[in-house]
Amino acid sequence: MELLISTGVGVLVAAGVYLVLRARTFPVIVGLALLSYAVNLLIFSMGRLVVDRPPILSLHLDAYTDPLPQALVLTAIVISFGMTALIVVIILRSFLETGSDHVDGDEEGRLTETGERSGR
Amino acid sequence: MSNILALPIVLPSLMAAVMVLAMRHDLVLQRIFGIASVTVVLAISIYILIRAASGEVMVYELGAWPAPFGIVLAIDRLAALMLLLTSVVALLVLVYASAGDDTRGRHFHALFQFQLMGLNGAFLTGDIFNLFVFFEVLLIASYGLMLHGVGPRRLRAGTHYVVVNLVGSTLFLFAVAFIYGVTGTLNMADLAVKVADVPAGDQAILQLGALLLLVVFGVKAALVPLHFWLPATYSSTSPPVAALFAIMTKVGAYAIIRVYISIFGGGAGDAAWVAGPWLLPAALVTLVLGMVGVLAARSLRWMICFSVIGSMGTLFTAIGIFDPIATAAGLYYLLHSTLIAAALFLLVDQIALRRGQTDDRLELAPVPAQGDLLAGFFFIGAIAFCGLPPLSGFIGKLFILDAVQFNPHWPWIWALILLTSLLAIIGFARAGSLVFWKGRTVAVEDPVDEEAEPAFKAAPARPVPLAVVALFLLGTALLTAFAAPIGRYVDATAAQLHDPVDYIEAVLGVATLAPTEEVEE
Numbered sequence: 001m002e003l004l005i006s007t008g009v010g011v012l013v014a015a016g017v018y019l020v021l022r023a024r025t026f027p028v029i030v031g032l033a034l035l036s037y038a039v040n041l042l043i044f045s046m047g048r049l050v051v052d053r054p055p056i057l058s059l060h061l062d063a064y065t066d067p068l069p070q071a072l073v074l075t076a077i078v079i080s081f082g083m084t085a086l087i088v089v090i091i092l093r094s095f096l097e098t099g100s101d102h103v104d105g106d107e108e109g110r111l112t113e114t115g116e117r118s119g120r
Numbered sequence: 121m122s123n124i125l126a127l128p129i130v131l132p133s134l135m136a137a138v139m140v141l142a143m144r145h146d147l148v149l150q151r152i153f154g155i156a157s158v159t160v161v162l163a164i165s166i167y168i169l170i171r172a173a174s175g176e177v178m179v180y181e182l183g184a185w186p187a188p189f190g191i192v193l194a195i196d197r198l199a200a201l202m203l204l205l206t207s208v209v210a211l212l213v214l215v216y217a218s219a220g221d222d223t224r225g226r227h228f229h230a231l232f233q234f235q236l237m238g239l240n241g242a243f244l245t246g247d248i249f250n251l252f253v254f255f256e257v258l259l260i261a262s263y264g265l266m267l268h269g270v271g272p273r274r275l276r277a278g279t280h281y282v283v284v285n286l287v288g289s290t291l292f293l294f295a296v297a298f299i300y301g302v303t304g305t306l307n308m309a310d311l312a313v314k315v316a317d318v319p320a321g322d323q324a325i326l327q328l329g330a331l332l333l334l335v336v337f338g339v340k341a342a343l344v345p346l347h348f349w350l351p352a353t354y355s356s357t358s359p360p361v362a363a364l365f366a367i368m369t370k371v372g373a374y375a376i377i378r379v380y381i382s383i384f385g386g387g388a389g390d391a392a393w394v395a396g397p398w399l400l401p402a403a404l405v406t407l408v409l410g411m412v413g414v415l416a417a418r419s420l421r422w423m424i425c426f427s428v429i430g431s432m433g434t435l436f437t438a439i440g441i442f443d444p445i446a447t448a449a450g451l452y453y454l455l456h457s458t459l460i461a462a463a464l465f466l467l468v469d470q471i472a473l474r475r476g477q478t479d480d481r482l483e484l485a486p487v488p489a490q491g492d493l494l495a496g497f498f499f500i501g502a503i504a505f506c507g508l509p510p511l512s513g514f515i516g517k518l519f520i521l522d523a524v525q526f527n528p529h530w531p532w533i534w535a536l537i538l539l540t541s542l543l544a545i546i547g548f549a550r551a552g553s554l555v556f557w558k559g560r561t562v563a564v565e566d567p568v569d570e571e572a573e574p575a576f577k578a579a580p581a582r583p584v585p586l587a588v589v590a591l592f593l594l595g596t597a598l599l600t601a602f603a604a605p606i607g608r609y610v611d612a613t614a615a616q617l618h619d620p621v622d623y624i625e626a627v628l629g630v631a632t633l634a635p636t637e638e639v640e641e
Contacts, residue, residue, distance in 0.1 A: 020287060025279070032286050039293040046301035069300070072249060076293055079256050083289070086263060087282055094275040103279060 005045050012038035025091040025101045032087065036080035043073050125168065125180040125193055128161050128203060128240040136233035150229040151218040157233060158214055161240070162207035165200070172200035173609060175616070177626035179246070187246070187627045188307035194246030194627050197613040198451070202243040202374050205455060208595070209367050209462050210236055212588050216466055217360035219584040224269030224358065231268065235261035235364065242371050246627055248299070248306045251375065252292050255340075259285050262368060265361045266353060277352040284349045288339040291332055298329030309627035312382055312620055316389035323390050330384050330394045334376070341372025342429050343436060344406040351413070351425040359469030362421075366461035369432055370454055377439060381447065382620040393442055400440035400529070404536050407433025411540035414547035420468040420480035423551060427464065427505060430540060431457035437537065438520045441527050448614035449519035452606060456512040456599055460505050463592030467497050470585055471555065482551055487559035490586075495556040497589055502548035504596045507541050512599035517541065519607070 012034050019031025047066030055067035095101050135157040143149040171178060172195055180193040195203075214232060222228040238258025245251050263285075267278045300306055302322040303314045318326050335346065342350040350369070354362045380395040388394070410430025417423035435457060438450030472480035474488030488494060504511035517537060524533045599606060616622060 020283070028283060032283070032290070035287070035290045036293075039290050039297065042294060043297040043300075046297045069297075072296070072300070075249070075253065079253070079289075082260070083256075083286055086260065087286065090263070090267065090275070090282055091279060094272075094279050097272045097275055103283070104276060 001049055001051075002045075005041060005049065009038050009041050009045070012041070023103055025095065025103055028103060029084065029087060029091065033080075033084055036076070036084075040073050040076055040080075043069050043076060045069075122178065122180055124164060125178055125195060125244070126182070127164050128168075128207075129193075129237055129244065131157055131161060132233040132237040132240065136230045136237065139230040139233065140227065144227070144230075147223065147229075151222070154229040154232060155211070155214055155218065158207065158211045158236065161236070162204075162211055165203040165207045168195060169200040169204045172197045173612075175612065175622065177616075177623050179626050188305050188310035191250050192246040192307065192627055193244045194309065194623065195244055196623050196626075197609065197616050198374070198377065199243045201451070201455075201609070201613060202370070203240060205370075205458055206236070206239050206243065206367050209458060210239075210364065212591055213360045213364045213462065213466075216363070216585050216588040219582055219588075221358055221360050227264070228268055231261050231264040232364075234258075235265060237261075239367060239371065243374060246308050248308060248311070248379075249296055252289070252296060255292065255371075256289060258368070258371070259289070262361075262365065265364070266357045268361060269358055274356045277356040281349050281353045284339060288336050292336045295329045295332035295336060298325050298332070302326045302329075307627065308378065308383060309620070309624040312385075312387065312624055313628070315383060315391050316387055318389065318391065320390065327391055327394050330379070330391060331398070333379055334395050334398060337372045337375045337379070338402070339372070341369050341376065341436070342406070342432050343372070343402050344409050344429075344433075345402075347406065347409070347429050347432075350429060351422060354425045354428065354465075355419070355421040359465050363462040363465040366428065366458050366465065369428060370458055373432070373435055373439070373454060376436075377447065377450075377617065381439075381442065381617045382623065385442075385618060385620070387620075396440075396442055399436055399442075403433050403436030403440045404532065405433070406430070407437060407536055407540050409433070411543040411547070415543050415550075417547065417551075418482055420471065420482065420551060420555075421465075423482075423547060424461070424464045424468055427544065427547075428457075428461050430544065431461065431505070433540075434517065434520065434537060437533055438523065441524055443523075443527075444611075444614040444618045446520070446523040446527075447617060448607070448610040449516070449523040451610040451613055452512075452519055452599075452603075453516035455606070456504070456516045456596060459592055459595045459599070460501060460513065463589055463596070464501050464505065466585065466592065467494070467501055467589045470494060470589060471498070475555075482554055484554070484562050485559055486562050487556060491556055491559070493586070495552065497586075497593060498552050498556070500593050502545075502552060504593070506544040506548055508545070510600060512596045512603070515600060515603050 016031045016034035016038060019027040019034065022028060022031070047069035050065040053063050053065040054061065055065050055070050057064055135153060139150050139153065143153070168178070178195040181187065182191045182193065217228065235258055238254050238261055241254035242251055242258060245254060263278065263282050266281060267274060296306065299311070302318050302325050303311060305311055305314055315326065339346045354365055376395070384391055384394045386392055407430055410426050410433050413426025414423050414430060417426055435450050435453050438446045438453060468480055471488055471494055474490065475485050478485035500511070504513045507513035507517040521534055521537060524530050527533065
């Protein structure tokens with residue numbers, strides 16, 4: 001199971017990094033989502049992989065799994081979900097205003113040049 | 121009484137919610153409540169600073185859960201100092217924005233309050249995961265502020281800013297997961313104790329987590345090679361937001377100071393000074409690149425953006441030495457560079473407003489209206505930034521040069537700081553003489569400007585923005601005048617950071633101390 005989880009995290013990160021580096025905005029969004037899935041799995045596994053144990057301390061039980069990573073993952077999921085929604089809106093707006101889904105807003109990607117020249 | 125410690129976080133968040141719900145159509149009401157809220161936070165942070173100055177570490181347990189099980193707010197001298205700096209900058213920037221910049225889009229004031237909540241939370245919290253959450257809060261607010269009054273250019277720079285920071289947030293989570301995996305805690309004080317006991321077999325994971333955090337904070341602080349997002353973002357957003365963002369880079373600096381001095385500092389066993397080999401070289405490259413950027417800039421905003429990068433380089437040079445005297449010098453420089461960056465962003469906006477279509481480009485154009493006053497401000501700002509006597513930039517750099525003289529690399533550091541100061545002087549002198557002197561040779565009957573005349577002639581009528589710029593410059597003058605007491609404060613702060621025993625005892629010992637304290641009261 002350790003091998004499965006760690007390979008899963010590795011593949012997700014690799015795919016995520018590859019997609020984030022693409023020039024079109026849609027793959028970038030998917031890449032960010034994959035990265036956040038990878039990190040959620042990693043946080044989860046950092047509480048050690050324990051099967052069939054409740055995440056709560058009780059006098060009737062002799063074993064439990066670490067509940068804190070589960071709480072952390074929950075927070076991380078909520079935040080990454082919100083962030084994904086936000087970036088979809090921003091990128092959609094950018095596409096509608098510039099008419100291009102290139103991450104630089106146009107095909108040549110002249111951010112610094114025009115960025116410096118045009119006013120606000 | 122100690123509930124007051126949570127107010128710098130709670131008050132802006134409540135105020136933002138009230139603004140969105142109850143006064144979203146009334147800009148005047150939003151301005152009044154926004155400024156009132158920041159003023160209250162400023163008063164609280166002065167109170168907190170006075171308490172922290174005695175060396176007391178104030179701890180507030182959220183939900184009364186004792187550390188390390190619950191999340192705590194822990195306020196030492198450094199947190200109090202950053203809180204006060206944030207409040208001062210926020211108040212002045214908000215006054216500036218209320219003079220007209222907040223009309224360009226909706227919800228400026230609500231976003232501003234959320235931003236303030238995130239900043240204050242990041243400075244006050246004593247828990248690394250909570251730091252991540254407050255980073256997210258301030259980032260979400262900053263995305264909104266950055267795109268406030270959108271245009272295609274701002275959206276394009278904004279997309280980069282958001283994507284870079286989202287990747288940064290993901291890395292933050294990776295780092296937190298690794299650190300939690302080997303230490304089993306995320307409380308900063310508890311971490312400072314436990315990293316020393318991490319077995320040799322887990323050191324690789326621990327140090328990987330620690331260095332990943334350095335990358336995350338480096339992104340926030342625009343440390344080379346992670347600075348690419350900064351010039352485009354800061355130069356394309358609205359000026360009050362850029363001025364407020366002057367404090368955003370300092371959040372990265374704060375986090376680096378906190379994590380790599382107090383947690384991975386001298387007491388961290390095998391992981392001691394884990395950032396040591398990386399921070400100083402990166403800082404020196406940042407310094408050079410920033411100041412060369414100042415020299416190469418073709419517009420005023422672009423120049424100020426690179427000057428921010430350069431000053432982060434100077435700051436991290438001091439921090440990267442990792443000894444108490446240098447840290448103290450760095451903290452003094454941090455105060456100075458925040459105030460001066462905010463002042464310059466606002467000043468450049470005022471200059472650009474008065475230059476019609478030439479805007480902030482470094483090209484020949486008639487001298488802006490009120491040219492003498494603006495030139496005076498620009499001169500003071502440039503002197504303060506470049507580190508010429510008598511203003512605080514000089515004192516800050518002097519402290520840093522003095523502090524590094526026992527470091528083996530001191531010739532490099534001295535040479536680079538002094539040379540880059542020269543570059544900055546040349547850059548600012550060139551810009552100032554082009555805008556304010558050579559402009560005199562250009563006749564005002566420039567056909568392009570006559571068309572734009574009504575638009576920019578109307579702007580100078582308002583004295584408030586100029587008064588805010590003057591107040592920021594006065595702030596650097598005050599830093600100079602009170603350099604001795606401030607120097608003592610930052611010395612004490614650095615001592616507290618390098619020997620975090622008080623901090624750890626205050627946070628972890630509270631569980632046992634709390635009942636007796638109540639009896640005494």
